[in-house]
Amino acid sequence: MQYKSVIEILGAIKKKDISSSELTRYYLNQIKEKDADLNCFITVTEEAAISKAQEIDNEISKGVIKPLSGLPIAQKDIFCTKGIKTSCGSKMLDNFISPYDATVIEKLNNAGTIMLGKTNMDEFAMGSSNETSFYGPVKNPWDKDYVPGGSSGGSASAVAARIVPCSTGTDTGGSIRQPASLCGICGLKPTYGRVSRYGMIAFASSLDQAGLFTTDALDAAVLLKEISGHDPKDSTSSNVDVPDYYNYCINNDKKAFTIGIPDEFINDLNEDVKKSFYDAVKILEGIGCKIKKIKLEHTGLGVSAYQVVAPAECSSNLSRFDGVRFGHRSDKASTLEELYRESRSEGFGKEVKRRILVGTYALSAGYYDAYYLKAQKVRNLITQDFNNAFNDVDLILGPTTPDKAFKIGEKMNDPIAMYLSDVYTVSTNLAGLPAMSIPMGFKDKLPLGLQIIGNHFDEKNILKLCHLYQKETDWHIQEPNC
Numbered sequence: 430m431q432y433k434s435v436i437e438i439l440g441a442i443k444k445k446d447i448s449s450s451e452l453t454r455y456y457l458n459q460i461k462e463k464d465a466d467l468n469c470f471i472t473v474t475e476e477a478a479i480s481k482a483q484e485i486d487n488e489i490s491k492g493v494i495k496p497l498s499g500l501p502i503a504q505k506d507i508f509c510t511k512g513i514k515t516s517c518g519s520k521m522l523d524n525f526i527s528p529y530d531a532t533v534i535e536k537l538n539n540a541g542t543i544m545l546g547k548t549n550m551d552e553f554a555m556g557s558s559n560e561t562s563f564y565g566p567v568k569n570p571w572d573k574d575y576v577p578g579g580s581s582g583g584s585a586s587a588v589a590a591r592i593v594p595c596s597t598g599t600d601t602g603g604s605i606r607q608p609a610s611l612c613g614i615c616g617l618k619p620t621y622g623r624v625s626r627y628g629m630i631a632f633a634s635s636l637d638q639a640g641l642f643t644t645d646a647l648d649a650a651v652l653l654k655e656i657s658g659h660d661p662k663d664s665t666s667s668n669v670d671v672p673d674y675y676n677y678c679i680n681n682d683k684k685a686f687t688i689g690i691p692d693e694f695i696n697d698l699n700e701d702v703k704k705s706f707y708d709a710v711k712i713l714e715g716i717g718c719k720i721k722k723i724k725l726e727h728t729g730l731g732v733s734a735y736q737v738v739a740p741a742e743c744s745s746n747l748s749r750f751d752g753v754r755f756g757h758r759s760d761k762a763s764t765l766e767e768l769y770r771e772s773r774s775e776g777f778g779k780e781v782k783r784r785i786l787v788g789t790y791a792l793s794a795g796y797y798d799a800y801y802l803k804a805q806k807v808r809n810l811i812t813q814d815f816n817n818a819f820n821d822v823d824l825i826l827g828p829t830t831p832d833k834a835f836k837i838g839e840k841m842n843d844p845i846a847m848y849l850s851d852v853y854t855v856s857t858n859l860a861g862l863p864a865m866s867i868p869m870g871f872k873d874k875l876p877l878g879l880q881i882i883g884n885h886f887d888e889k890n891i892l893k894l895c896h897l898y899q900k901e902t903d904w905h906i907q908e909p910n911c
């Protein structure tokens with residue numbers, strides 16, 4: 430494909446160098462050719478995509494151009510899509526056709542995008558490898574024996590494989606940044622509240638946030654503007670102005686950011702990741718950034734706190750799947766209690782059951798103070814560490830993940846090892862901060878990610894720094910041969 434980025438695609442459509450229908454057919458063919466193997470998609474919405482593309486072409490011929498007219502996109506199957514199966518990667522919702530669109534979907538539809546389909550994901554977004562999906566694992570396009578990361582593995586792998594130009598994801602503890610890192614693309618998790626959660630199937634409501642996968646920072650800037658903003662249907666969405674991220678990235682003079690590097694993010698890193706990381710730091714120093722060592726003392730407790738808070742919230746959120754109102758209903762039951770038990774036993778997979786059990790336990794009388802309340806206190810300390818750090822620095826830098834991708838199957842029987850994939854990502858969710866992962870090199874031919882964390886609602890400076898870095902490097906334009 431000669432148009433590589435979202436920006437190039439939008440430019441070509443606007444100039445009528447290519448029609449939306451041609452583009453859509455190109456990407457649908459790519460999906461047909463490559464996805465049988467990669468397994469990025471749960472549902473491909475071919476017919477709807479072709480007819481929407483025609484509609485957009487008609488609009489364009491009449492001079493109507495919307496901000497994202499004709500742009501093909503893939504949506505994580507956690508977002509409700511009207512009239513289209515919305516499974517959340519679970520047998521529980523295998524038969525669920527959503528009666529309405531999530532706000533993110535509605536906004537992207539209204540901006541002129543063409544949805545190509547719904548992407549594979551860990552069941553109810555619980556996982557770091559995409560192996561907990563009812564629809565089977567997704568493969569990493571750089572090496573198909575390896576995981577793409579999770580939970581938004583399908584969305585990340587599809588962008589990395591260039592079978593879609595961009596996609597949506599959600600990040601509760603790292604599910605955008607970790608797969609972006611393992612697949613060698615950009616993954617942006619906005620500030621909690623920046624993007625509406627309405628119609629996004631809830632995992633842990635105080636942590637969940639919708640975001641994006643793209644190949645470069647400017648593409649993310651263009652898309653973020655379209656999905657952001659206050660939504661009266663989500664009481665936790667914020668009424669903070671949405672800047673023109675793209676213009677901010679390209680128009681402002683080069684900015685000398687002060688960047689903090691927390692000891693806690695680099696002390697235990699292996700030599701290869703450390704080397705790539707410090708190469709990236711050198712590049713940033715070269716463009717005028719000042720580097721400062723900082724401390725995030727409590728960040729090491731992030732995974733422990735997260736693994737109490739997230740399961741606690743999920744145990745409550747997932748109680749709605751009872752075999753009565755939504756999704757799978759067992760035909761083995763003869764009493765109401767059996768209906769609940771059998772439907773949930775059959776509908777949920779092992780990891781989801783584990784989280785519900787842990788969460789129910791942590792919230793139960795007598796244990797609430799010892800676990801849930803304690804975890805909330807740790808969460809406060811982690812947030813305070815970040816607040817203190819942002820008194821001295823503009824942005825915080827670290828690796829996204831402790832290592833490159835791991836093999837399919839390698840960590841499935843070791844949940845603790847799996848949970849530790851998120852050691853550098855969960856703290857920002859606990860603090861509600863925005864963060865982005867961008868490619869910074871390779872280890873054994875598998876990508877590594879650089880994580881940039883910003884202060885609340887400061888996505889613009891994260892994007893700007895990423896853009897400045899990408900002007901100096903070419904990691905983001907390297908493509909897997911898949």
Ligand code: GLN
Nearest residue numbers: 554556600601602603604
């Ligand atoms: N990997 C983390 C988990 O398993 C984060 C998931 C997510 O961000 N949705 O919970």
